[in-house]
Amino acid sequence: MRDVDYEKIEKAVTMILEAIGEDPEREGLIDTPSRVAKMYAEVFEGLNKDPKDYFKTVFNENHDEVVLVKDIPFHSMCEHHLVPFFGHAHVAYIPRDGVVAGLSKLARAVETTARRPQLQERITSTVADAMMEMLNPIGVYVVIEAEHMCMTMRGIKKPGAKTVTTVARGIYEHDDVKRAEILSLIKMD
Template identity: 90%
Template structure:
């Protein structure tokens, strides 16, 4: 990612505070523009990073059954309203010829993809496509469940409503038995 322009973010936040009728010089808001700039640098640290990079190092473990990492907590920012959404991702794949990635790499791919202005649907497909391209597995299945603050805090105002997106690649696209197996594994506690 290119260098964050903290000063520009601070000016923009000051302007927003003024635009909504606040006094950016009052005690509680004096440091807010700086805090927001630091927060945005952290929340958007995935900009310019490619989740495929996490799958450049692989191992041959002669494992040919499903690998799943579930309940990967993440947070992102809705690109339509710049408010958070957060939830859990479940990532599964069936290795081809025993080629596997480190388990943490699945979580890192989710995290990197989420850390930018984003859509849930895009996170789901980007993670699945990155694994398919780099590991060439028999199949990939990614499910993301998230609560969107743009639905909780504004608009329809439905706290607790969850959005679920799923992407099936390879064998999971057409094999109902394999797809059912993954869904049952994800539901297990």
């Protein structure tokens, strides 16, 4: 992957400030291009990572029932408008032959996938597909709920509206009972 070109980002931000009629030399804006470049390096650091890497280390635990990590907070940047969206992910799987991943790896996969210009639908499917490929579970179910600033700040201007995306793989694609079980576990407080 390519390294972040801080200088190019700084020049682009300076040009944007000028294009909207601002003075990039104004006291409050002097360091803004540099701050934005550093922020972009941080919020897009997932471009240089593969969520599958988190599932290379597994454990054998003789566990063959649902594993669910819910309410994983995340933030990302809408690739259409480069404004944030944020929310929670719920990631579940049923291990095959007792093969389990560390619980933090599910959250890390969400975080890495979210830290790039992104679509919510793609985060949902990328996490599920990485788990299917690397863990070979009986099934994976991923639910993401997020608020998109592109719907809050502009366009329709509906703050508080949430988008929910789901991806079912393996047994969850066709087993309504298993799917209902996951959804009830996600709703539990």
